Amino acid sequence: MVAFFFGGIMTREKVEDETLDINGAAAFLKLSKWTIYQMTRRKEIPCHKPSGGKLVFVKSELKEFLQSGKIQYKKAGLLSG
Numbered sequence: 001m002v003a004f005f006f007g008g009i010m011t012r013e014k015v016e017d018e019t020l021d022i023n024g025a026a027a028f029l030k031l032s033k034w035t036i037y038q039m040t041r042r043k044e045i046p047c048h049k050p051s052g053g054k055l056v057f058v059k060s061e062l063k064e065f066l067q068s069g070k071i072q073y074k075k076a077g078l079l080s081g
Helices: 022-029 033-041 059-068
Strands: 003-006 009-012
Antiparallel strands (some): 003 009
16 A cells, blocks of 8 residues: 655555556456456556556556446456357
């Protein structure tokens, strides 16, 4: 958790705003790493790739993504048919 100073008062960033790696994102979304990689390749999931290469996910963005209903389980390979 990250601490910030605002007007001399120390506050803590919300847990939802923490960043996750691919393993954390997969665990949070209850999807496989392969599925997460496929969704990022198709730009179906919010992620960031700072210079250096590793994917970074913001937990609050993933939560918003889930609530928006934008996850397409059939495309993600989670449903057959």
